[in-house]
Amino acid sequence: xxxxxxxxxxxxxxxxxxxxxxxxxxxxxxxxxxxxxxxxxxxxxxxxxxxxxxxxxxxxxxxxxxxxxxxxxxxxxxxxxxxxxxxxxxxxxxxxxxxxxxxxxxxxxxxxxxxxxxxxxxxxxxxxxxxxxxxxxxxxxxxxxxxxxxxxxxxxxxxxxxxxxxxxxxxxxxxxxxxxxxxxxxxxxxxxxxxxxxxxxxxxxxxxxxxxxxxxxxxxxxxxxxxxxxxxxxxxxxxxxxxxxxxxxxxxxxxxxxxxxxxxxxxxxxxxxxxxxxxxxxxxxxxxxxxx
Numbered sequence: 001x002x003x004x005x006x007x008x009x010x011x012x013x014x015x016x017x018x019x020x021x022x023x024x025x026x027x028x029x030x031x032x033x034x035x036x037x038x039x040x041x042x043x044x045x046x047x048x049x050x051x052x053x054x055x056x057x058x059x060x061x062x063x064x065x066x067x068x069x070x071x072x073x074x075x076x077x078x079x080x081x082x083x084x085x086x087x088x089x090x091x092x093x094x095x096x097x098x099x100x101x102x103x104x105x106x107x108x109x110x111x112x113x114x115x116x117x118x119x120x121x122x123x124x125x126x127x128x129x130x131x132x133x134x135x136x137x138x139x140x141x142x143x144x145x146x147x148x149x150x151x152x153x154x155x156x157x158x159x160x161x162x163x164x165x166x167x168x169x170x171x172x173x174x175x176x177x178x179x180x181x182x183x184x185x186x187x188x189x190x191x192x193x194x195x196x197x198x199x200x201x202x203x204x205x206x207x208x209x210x211x212x213x214x215x216x217x218x219x220x221x222x223x224x225x226x227x228x229x230x231x232x233x234x235x236x237x238x239x240x241x242x243x244x245x246x247x248x249x250x251x252x253x254x255x256x257x258x259x260x261x262x263x264x265x266x267x268x269x270x271x272x273x274x275x276x277x278x279x280x281x282x283x284x285x286x287x288x289x290x291x292x
Contacts, residue, residue, distance in 0.1 A: 112181025
């Protein structure tokens, strides 16, 4: 492998917590990936006790996937984080932090996601669990003036489904797509497969949507997953260019948070029962306290 000068210089001084060989490999990977500017993030294999970083550059933003080294507190491939590298500096968010701190943001304003950010969101979506690799999901980006045309579509669908609807309600429906700079439509077109029922393919679309929400949060974007009657209206499905078999999973509204997200007080514990001869409720709160 050819290594740039910057990598060789970095390798001469071992990075904190890493041996000389680890520092050289890490610097080599960084230099190679930066110089080649890959079209897609490369795959990573983390060896025992060695952490590698893959960096894919998209303009001013770099999406970084880190798989950390083994330590007394974590196993190999336990650490996973997304790093945002913008003009103001680098911010790191651990995936567990992203899950714990993500909230739906209903108040959104300009600017919307850049093409580079959309590329990151779509790559995150494509990493969702997908039985038999059917790739049932479909994504549609609506932004700019297209939001007004989409507003006409949902308003017309409401007028047809409810002939006596008031003009004011039609106007409100028409303005809904303008609540965010961009909308990412997530849909699923099921593929007949004897081993993969339709429900599994729809769930794959839901998992892709969750990945989009987490990636948007890690990038500093605001996002909210919306559905409503338009998601289930065949006239809307047809107007968006989908086949009649397509199911719209949701409309993900995206933009800059116009106000801090309001986190509702909720019970974050997942209720579970430990199955066996004598089933018992799993004490999630106690287990979390012991871990801390």
